[in-house]
Amino acid sequence: MAARGRAVTRLSRGTLPEVRHDRVQLPPPPALAQQVGILHLGIGAFHRAHQAVFTEDAALASDQEGWGICGVTQRSAAVVDQLRPQDCLYAVLERGVGDPSVRVVGQVSDVLFAAEEGPRLTARFADPAVRLVTLTVTEKGYRRGSDGGLDLTDPVVAADLAGGARSTVGQLVRGLQARRAASAGPVSVLSCDNLTGNGEVLRRLVMDFCRALPSAEGDAIGSWVEQHVAFPSSMVDRIVPATTDADRADAATLLGVVDQALVVAEPFRQWVVEDAFAAGRPAWERAGADLVDDVEPFEQLKLRMLNGTHSLLAYLGALRGYETIAEAVSDAELASAAQRLMREDVAPTLEQPPGLDVTAYGETVLERFANPALRHRTTQVAMDGSQKLPLRLLTTVRDRLAAGATPEWASLAVAAWMAYVAAGRDRHGRQLPLDDPLADRLRSAVGTGSDPVAVATGLLGVREVFGDDLRDSAVFRDALVRHLKELL
Incomplete structure (x- = not known):
């Protein structure tokens, strides 16, 4: 896509030299994000404009390697098709008072479509380098029943209990089973969705799934989760509207190249995180996040x-x-x-x-x-x-x-x-x-x-x-x- 007759080259690592460096904040060297330490379920626009930006800024401020992000898309391959040809680079176009600004983010180093790349997803869960699983799957992605627990009558949940891994909680438990089998060590699971007490909510749903499995299987993974998995809570805030063709055209003018994975956001951002992790975390406080005892x-x-x-x-x-x-x-x-x-x-x-x-x-x-x-x-x-x-x-x-x-x-x-x-x-x-x-x-x-x-x-x-x-x-x-x- 050409933007107003100017940009004809697509954003990627190879085309970064063509980006207008005087007008754009460029990503740090790829070594900072090369090793995947975070597996993110639900890599939509919000995660790319919020947690990924905080994580990149934290890596820059602390010179921390090992917190690259592997993003998982669950409903369609669209985000994979946007990011993979761009070496997972994308831009955030900030719209506030005055002229917009743009930065290229490089913290996402891998992306996969769960429905078609199940073995790769399992391998990520079982990788000892992955110490944090984060989620932005929206409220409905948790498949809760009227009592707040896991809706065991949901057909997707029922299929997962029979051996599948399509629902968010099903993917989590199957992934944690693979991690247990690989002796890959403890991990933290951090919900970034708008749910009251989202950490405790997610812990309950995971344990509900474990208890619904055949007794020996459920007892084994449930006991392992209790001992090795932390579920901190968090609160996220940034307005991230849907990206329009006009946004892409404006970004292309600023960048000098085309970005098919562009996200748009307001300048404001806030992240409050319960500091209760099982296997370390990025230095998010260096990027402006609030690490607290009670979210x-x-x-x-x-x-x-x-x-x-x-x-x-x-x-x-x-x-x-x-x-x-x-x-x-x-x-x-x-x-x-x-x-x-x-x-x-x-x-x-x-x-x-x-x-x-x-x-x-x-x-x-x-x-x-x-x-x-x-x-x-x-x-x-x-x-x-x-x-x-x-x-x-x-x-x-x-x-x-x-x-x-x-x-x-x-x-x-x-x-x-x-x-x-x-x-x-x-x-x-x-x-x-x-x-x-x-x-x-x-x-x-x-x-x-x-x-x-x-x-x-x-x-x-x-x-x-x-x-x-x-x-x-x-x-x-x-x-x-x-x-x-x-x-x-």
Whole structure:
């Protein structure tokens, strides 16, 4: 692809000399990342713009070798096709106030497609040099049941228990079995997804899988995991919108070569990590990460204040016909709803994390969302609502109800999701995509989608999302119906 008639060469190690060195931050020497020490499941745009950048900066700051990344893609070979011809190099285009900037990242040194390269994935798990497995597979990738444990009725999980390795947890346990068999030593498994207590969540899912195996096999791997595997928690934060053709063209102009694996991000980035590892870790603190004893206060702040507000703006904005989050924030009524959600519903439920001011954090959130250069699509943020709402909004709802308060603004956000599902179109009549693992159930639950009481009652009956307590809460139901009457 040529960008505006200029760039005709594709990014790779061989074409690095053609990159415009005066305008681009180049990667460090390949020796720093040559040996793979991190196996990452789910090498999408977010990992490449966040953890890989932190890891490269840590390697540079500490002159640490041995923490190269092998990225695993699970749903398609697209990322492999993007990265492999480029020697796994890619650029991060930062869009903030003023002109964009670009850096080339070289910390990823290998990439594989799990569905077609199972033996290579197993070999990576069994490699003693690999001391850390990280994950960004989104909330739905964990295949949890309504009780928070592993959904043993999921057909992919069931197939993995019979000997497969397609699900994330199935891949993990099969990989850990190979590691045990090879006597490859301890390893840490670090979730970087938006789940409360993600380390403990992942530990539980892995042990659920082990216990569901035939007794001798399950006991052997379960005991080994208990003794040799650490599951630290983490909180990640960076806005990484989908890359567009316009982004690729702008990056090609800056780089002087074409990057088919480009990712786009805001300048802001944050990573809070529980410092509890079994086999060492990169010096992430040298790159600006916070290594702490307890991630939970940071995690709750981000999930409820940033992610919850993001969802409110996504659903309300999409219903009003706004394409991007920045456009939604520019609507004074929606900006006010976002502010009141954070101030009146979320803030009273939070423990203030050390060194952070909750009010100032909320102001920063809206400033970041208002960045017009990012073009973060409302329908992209709206994806997988059934998986996101319990963590982003329903925890706030439950805490406010327990305190005897009506969660007015959190209810508005949930009602906006319900209206998004029920209406299926924005106010201009344009169709809204329902990209959700429970899409068929949700459509069935809303019936005709025109009666606010029926919509609220139907969706509250989806136990995987609301449980029994919120289904039976008259205060919550009344608030939802009140908002749905306006939204529908």
